[in-house]
Structures are given as C-alpha cells and as structure tokens.
Amino acid sequence: MDLQSTVTAFPRATPIDGLDRAWSWRLNPVLNFAGALTGDGTRLLQMNQVRRHDKALALAVLAFAHAHEPELIAEGRFLTCVGGFEALPLTTIAETPQLWNAPGGFVEYENHAGDVRRVEWEQNDTWVLSDASGSRKLGLDELLPLAAESLR
Structure with a gap:
C-alpha cells in the first residue's frame, strides 16, 4: 500500500504546515485525524481528536513523534512510549x-x-x-x- 497516496486521497485531506508528509482530515463531524509518514514512508504516525481540531496540538504531537521515530517503533513493537512530551492525562x-x-x-x-x-x-x-x-x-x-x- 502506498500510504501517501492513500492518505492524500481522503476527502478533505490537507497538508499540515510546518511538517513534511503530514496531513489532517475529517471523515465525519466528530472525529478529526492528523498523521505524518515515518521517514521510510511505511507507517503513519497518527493522532485523533474529538469534535474540535487543535492544529497546534496536532503539529506538536506529530513533530515530536517524527523526531522520536526510532524510539517509537523500536524493538519490533507496533508502537511504544517515549518520554519527554508533556501530554496531560x-x-x-x-x-x-x-x-x-x-x-x-x-x-x-x-x-x-x-x-x-x-x-x-x-x-x-x-x-x-x-x-x-x-x-x-x-x-x-x-x-x-x-x-x-x-x-x-
């Protein structure tokens, strides 16, 4: 699967300013999605928001994920935790x-x-x-x- 073609084909997919190969999209009135491709383009680092799309939060989370990509996808795990980003529970x-x-x-x-x-x-x-x-x-x-x- 070509992830970039798949994501950019989503209705209302728009690039996220300030981050390469990253987009936001909304498939229904409640859920907002944002994602950025990993360096090799084989995975999508994605976050979801309910109701209101906070562009600054999406950019911050995806930029952090992109910067910590080797740690996030290390050890053969689908995804793992990385310290350093203050996301309040x-x-x-x-x-x-x-x-x-x-x-x-x-x-x-x-x-x-x-x-x-x-x-x-x-x-x-x-x-x-x-x-x-x-x-x-x-x-x-x-x-x-x-x-x-x-x-x-």
Whole structure:
C-alpha cells in the first residue's frame, strides 16, 4: 500500500504546515485525524481528536513523534512510549465522555508502564474498560477516576 497516496486521497485531506508528509482530515463531524509518514514512508504516525481540531496540538504531537521515530517503533513493537512530551492525562479524561451515544467509538491509551486500556460506550450509560486482564462494565462516575489513576 502506498500510504501517501492513500492518505492524500481522503476527502478533505490537507497538508499540515510546518511538517513534511503530514496531513489532517475529517471523515465525519466528530472525529478529526492528523498523521505524518515515518521517514521510510511505511507507517503513519497518527493522532485523533474529538469534535474540535487543535492544529497546534496536532503539529506538536506529530513533530515530536517524527523526531522520536526510532524510539517509537523500536524493538519490533507496533508502537511504544517515549518520554519527554508533556501530554496531560486530562485529554484522555476529557475525550471519554464525548463517546456517549457514539457506538463504535473508543478511546485507547497506554500509560508509562506500557499498559494499554480501551474505553467504549455501550447503551444504557454503560462504559466498558478493557485491558490485558479483561473487560468490565462501569458507570462514568466509576470509570473516570480509574482512568485518571491508571495514567499516573
């Protein structure tokens, strides 16, 4: 697959000023995407934003990812954590309630220890938190403190 051709063919894909081979696009009214190709063009370093697209944040995150590409894709892992970028856990916590009544939407995050968690909304105000140990259904008032704690 030619990633550059694929991404630039997305409807409303526009280059990100200040970063080579990087674009932002929006496929629906809720989700905003931004991505930059790795140096060899075989992977797309991507970030998503819910509702509002913050151009400065997208540029900062993708520029950081691009600068730390060897560390991010090291050791045969799909993606790994790299220290040095101050991204407040508040972003993950703030995006989670936006999933309400959005079947198929999810927030997935990895903490400093490499633990990956996924949050999805289900009908009847039920939230599903999944990680390596399994899945559990919670109310939003239970979920948000657990998510915040897991990011510390």
